[in-house]
């Protein structure tokens with residue numbers, strides 16, 4: 001490990017130390033193993049080769065009669081690279097979801113059972129439940145490990161028109177959170193839904209049930225669902241709650257809906273009916289959101305990487321525009337592109353390592369206090385001033401001894 005760590009690998013190590021789920025551990029190990037490092041170094045080398053050819057053309061092109069095909073060949077190579085970078089960016093933020101958790105927001109009208117669901121999921125009384133509509137005002141978050149993936153659940157205020165200013169703020173927050181959700185759990189009362197369907201004479205056989213529901217008056221959701229990334233309905237689950245209150249006949253109708261539409265789960269958050277099935281559907285959806293690319297290619301795991309990769313792509317796009325006008329400016333774009341990639345992999349300075357490793361770690365491990373951590377590093381720094389690898393190794397050994405693993 002010594003002398004070979006770049007910033008992505010150190011970040012991988014920090015993620016490994018902080019990992020709480022199997023998926024986070026796997027991803028961190030892949031990153032620590034140099035998955036991202038190899039990918040970005042390969043891209044940098046390719047831009048570097050193009051840059052070298054271009055610089056040669058600028059310096060000697062006219063005098064030495066360099067091959068005229070240099071420019072088109074550089075453009076062709078960069079075109080291939082741009083396609084690869086674009087594909088890398090179209091990852092639906094899977095790596096970031098694994099690392100930070102799938103943000104799952106529970107929404108619906110007041111009193112439909114959102115907080116009851118939250119408590120069921122967390123197996124704790126984290127939210128106040130009451131028959132009074134408008135009980136929950138603020139948003140409430142709780143993280144859980146679902147089938148090896150981190151899921152951050154968020155309970156919200158029931159959405160309705162209200163003159164109460166505090167509740168209005170709650171509704172505003174609920175809408176804000178919903179618009180940022182990776183996954184929506186949209187709760188309806190089963191009985192009311194059936195009543196609305198029969199009132200409007202809407203056959204449940206009609207195409208997408210969620211569209212029908214949206215048209216049936218839950219219009220506030222229309223914008224939320226429409227705004228929800230590209231996947232939209234694919235990551236919205238509809239829970240028809242309180243099925244314990246249904247007659248036999250009504251229950252049959254609800255079951256038919258559930259069989260017909262994969263996004264619908266009929267449940268009772270009070271007596272637990274249908275919850276096992278719902279949990280299975282939920283964990284399948286979570287897996288779809290987090291993985292699924294063959295061969296487990298290295299993915300972007302942090303916003304920091306995404307910003308740099310996007311900037312790099314932008315530089316390569318601008319290169320294409322500049323090359324027709326001014327070759328020297330175009331060459332500069334390539335230097336910028338390399339810089340952006342270099343920011344991701346980074347030359348590791350001691351402070352970078354300290355920042356990355358210590359950012360969250362000592363908050364989590366209460367038995368190693370920050371002062372102990374700092375003094376450990378001071379002594380390490382004195383001994384091994386320029387050897388990052390050794391410091392990291394020493395840190396890991398220290399942590400392992402603290403954890404007795």
Ligand SMILES: Nc1nc2c(ncn2[C@@H]2O[C@H](COP(=O)(O)OP(=O)(O)OP(=O)(O)O)[C@@H](O)[C@H]2O)c(=O)[nH]1
Nearest residue numbers: 110111112113114115116130134135136158269270
């Ligand atoms: N019978 C029955 N009652 C339920 C069920 N789920 C929730 N309730 C009841 O419905 C009422 C409202 O539940 P909450 O969980 O507070 O509803 P909420 O959606 O969080 O409501 P607000 O916070 O006001 O938006 C409570 O009295 C719950 O006990 C269920 O599955 N069956």
Ligand SMILES: [Mg+2]
Nearest residue numbers: 114115135136
């Ligand atoms: Mg509530």
